[in-house]
Amino acid sequence: MIRICGWVRLMEYVIGVDGGGSKTEAASTLINGKLMKRHISGSININAVGYEEAKRNLIEVLEIVKLEEKAKICVIGAAGLENEKNRKLIMELLNGKYAEKVILTSDAKIAYKTTQMGGGDKMILICGTGSIAYMEVNGKPLRAGGWGYLLGDEGSGFWIARKAINKILRGYDEGRQPTKLTLKIMEKLNVNKPQEIVEKVYSEMGIIDVARVAEDVAKAFEEGDEEAEEIMMEAAWELARLIKTLIKRSGIEKCEVYCSGGVFKTSNKLIEAIRRYVEAEYPNVKICRCSYRGVAGAILMAIEEAGFTVNEEVIRNLEGWANA
Amino acid sequence: MIRICGWVRLMEYVIGVDGGGSKTEAASTLINGKLMKRHISGSININAVGYEEAKRNLIEVLEIVKLEEKAKICVIGAAGLENEKNRKLIMELLNGKYAEKVILTSDAKIAYKTTQMGGGDKMILICGTGSIAYMEVNGKPLRAGGWGYLLGDEGSGFWIARKAINKILRGYDEGRQPTKLTLKIMEKLNVNKPQEIVEKVYSEMGIIDVARVAEDVAKAFEEGDEEAEEIMMEAAWELARLIKTLIKRSGIEKCEVYCSGGVFKTSNKLIEAIRRYVEAEYPNVKICRCSYRGVAGAILMAIEEAGFTVNEEVIRNLEGWANA
Numbered sequence: 001m002i003r004i005c006g007w008v009r010l011m012e013y014v015i016g017v018d019g020g021g022s023k024t025e026a027a028s029t030l031i032n033g034k035l036m037k038r039h040i041s042g043s044i045n046i047n048a049v050g051y052e053e054a055k056r057n058l059i060e061v062l063e064i065v066k067l068e069e070k071a072k073i074c075v076i077g078a079a080g081l082e083n084e085k086n087r088k089l090i091m092e093l094l095n096g097k098y099a100e101k102v103i104l105t106s107d108a109k110i111a112y113k114t115t116q117m118g119g120g121d122k123m124i125l126i127c128g129t130g131s132i133a134y135m136e137v138n139g140k141p142l143r144a145g146g147w148g149y150l151l152g153d154e155g156s157g158f159w160i161a162r163k164a165i166n167k168i169l170r171g172y173d174e175g176r177q178p179t180k181l182t183l184k185i186m187e188k189l190n191v192n193k194p195q196e197i198v199e200k201v202y203s204e205m206g207i208i209d210v211a212r213v214a215e216d217v218a219k220a221f222e223e224g225d226e227e228a229e230e231i232m233m234e235a236a237w238e239l240a241r242l243i244k245t246l247i248k249r250s251g252i253e254k255c256e257v258y259c260s261g262g263v264f265k266t267s268n269k270l271i272e273a274i275r276r277y278v279e280a281e282y283p284n285v286k287i288c289r290c291s292y293r294g295v296a297g298a299i300l301m302a303i304e305e306a307g308f309t310v311n312e313e314v315i316r317n318l319e320g321w322a323n324a
Numbered sequence: 325m326i327r328i329c330g331w332v333r334l335m336e337y338v339i340g341v342d343g344g345g346s347k348t349e350a351a352s353t354l355i356n357g358k359l360m361k362r363h364i365s366g367s368i369n370i371n372a373v374g375y376e377e378a379k380r381n382l383i384e385v386l387e388i389v390k391l392e393e394k395a396k397i398c399v400i401g402a403a404g405l406e407n408e409k410n411r412k413l414i415m416e417l418l419n420g421k422y423a424e425k426v427i428l429t430s431d432a433k434i435a436y437k438t439t440q441m442g443g444g445d446k447m448i449l450i451c452g453t454g455s456i457a458y459m460e461v462n463g464k465p466l467r468a469g470g471w472g473y474l475l476g477d478e479g480s481g482f483w484i485a486r487k488a489i490n491k492i493l494r495g496y497d498e499g500r501q502p503t504k505l506t507l508k509i510m511e512k513l514n515v516n517k518p519q520e521i522v523e524k525v526y527s528e529m530g531i532i533d534v535a536r537v538a539e540d541v542a543k544a545f546e547e548g549d550e551e552a553e554e555i556m557m558e559a560a561w562e563l564a565r566l567i568k569t570l571i572k573r574s575g576i577e578k579c580e581v582y583c584s585g586g587v588f589k590t591s592n593k594l595i596e597a598i599r600r601y602v603e604a605e606y607p608n609v610k611i612c613r614c615s616y617r618g619v620a621g622a623i624l625m626a627i628e629e630a631g632f633t634v635n636e637e638v639i640r641n642l643e644g645w646a647n648a
Contacts, residue, residue: 083522084523085527086527144498147493148526151489151525152493152494162474166475169475173569174569199408202371202472203410
């Protein structure tokens with residue numbers, strides 16, 4: 001494409017990819033944020049689903065959202081991309097095929113980017129399959145959590161699901177009658193005995209499938225189930241701890257924390273509980289729901305990287321398609 | 325082999341296999357327990373290492389311990405064999421090749437078998453890569469724990485390792501100086517930054533490799549490290565809970581609990597701590613170290629299944645090679 005006048009330049013486009021724990025959302029937009037194409041595929045977190053599946057899912061979204069020519073910039077934010085080996089694999093895979101320039105970053109960082117319109121200090125708290133808190137202070141990244149399902153991710157969907165299943169198994173060990181929540185989860189997993197959950201988890205279910213059990217726990221919490229409340233309040237405590245860790249480290253005791261991710265979608269009470277835990281110690285920290293999906297952050301980064309300013313027109317265009 | 329007289333009958337032999345969380349020990353003995361061959365290979369737990377690796381390791385031990393003809397009985401005790409699909413895979417794999425009859429059971433059950441010489445009620449507590457308590461009451465099996473690294477196994481080697489690594493990562497999140505234990509573990513894993521542990525765990529290390537970190541925690545506990553003590557005392561509490569669950573369910577408040585598995589080998593203090601927690605509530609429950617390795621239990625089961633009695637000669641022969 002020869003860049004000789006304004007209208008040709010307007011046809012330039014960018015690609016944004018948000019690789020969350022369980023699904024990947026991608027979009028292509030013009031430089032002004034106007035949506036061209038979008039698509040959702042499975043996870044591209046190599047640590048969680050392995051390279052082959054991550055590769056398949058990434059190629060799928062890119063093939064669908066790409067336009068005729070290469071994009072100017074492609075920003076991919078995904079968990080697991082802090083790993084140098086994983087970054088290299090993804091870069092080799094793309095190999096200049098979809099964009100003039102590819103930027104790999106974390107899903108936390110692109111979600112954070114969506115909070116950066118308007119003034120004041122901001123933080124992002126993600127609670128999907130995994131969990132992480134992230135903010136930038138004078139351009140320096142600060143994070144708490146996000147260590148993955150085996151080592152951390154306290155309060156996350158996977159963590160909630162594991163707690164709930166562990167409770168079922170302990171109840172079974174102790175010869176207790178199954179609770180309402182136990183029956184609900186066993187029905188969802190289509191099993192008759194707790195032992196079958198174990199067989200299913202190890203032989204058929206991936207981390208993402210297990211994490212989906214968190215939806216039932218979150219729903220039961222909304223409906224007033226006491227057992228679910230116990231688990232979800234512990235999750236709230238852990239998520240509040242992530243926020244407080246960053247407040248302490250940054251010294252910023254007045255800021256807005258944006259809650260993003262699938263678990264928050266199911267549970268308003270979870271946000272309320274986190275609010276109570278955090279505001280009790282830090283009354284000037286406001287906990288709110290994130291208004292944009294992560295993919296919008298990837299697009300914003302791409303637009304800026306392409307040398308354009310995020311102005312009112314861009315925001316208006318994003319609001320047309322990227323609201324959470 | 326034509327069975328026409330006593331001396332030919334004596335040449336009949338059995339195979340016992342103990343598939344623990346991290347390694348597999350197999351032995352072939354005559355019907356009187358006299359050792360013929362033995363070998364140790366990697367894990368045969370399909371849930372932990374996958375079918376291909378489990379298959380390779382199982383074939384390896386069997387090829388080495390088999391004698392010229394088929395064994396009369398082969399008893400394989402391994403975690404993951406409660407899963408019907410896994411049992412079928414193993415049975416198809418052996419396909420009558422190594423023994424006239426194959427018995428598949430759990431590693432807990434064969435470890436329990438080693439406690440059954442002499443009178444009184446007994447229980448086995450295993451703490452290796454995973455954890456489980458097991459006993460039989462009037463021939464009926466009772467278990468607590470043993471739900472694998474993703475869903476349970478509280479107090480196990482993997483659980484201890486995860487706790488220790490999680491503490492390192494939390495300390496890093498919170499900007500704290502690395503502790504003595506942190507430095508020891510990072511040195512063992514050959515990493516310079518906590519982030520590198522995460523990369524290593526997800527890209528290179530299996531569950532068994534992660535669980536090995538428990539050795540360092542257990543050693544530090546023996547040497548008086550306070551951070552290690554905190555983790556190990558929590559493990560002791562969880563392991564004591566498994567024992568107490570079975571005492572409550574069985575109603576047997578006077579019994580001997582035999583501690584078996586790799587973590588107990590490294591830490592005497594762990595057994596002492598479990599003893600204090602259990603004896604405080606149940607003074608007639610005695611906590612002791614298991615004197616036989618699990619493979620001896622598999623051999624005992626095989627000898628009985630072959631129609632022979634476990635007499636003094638058998639015990640004497642086992643003591644010659646199967647002491648823990």
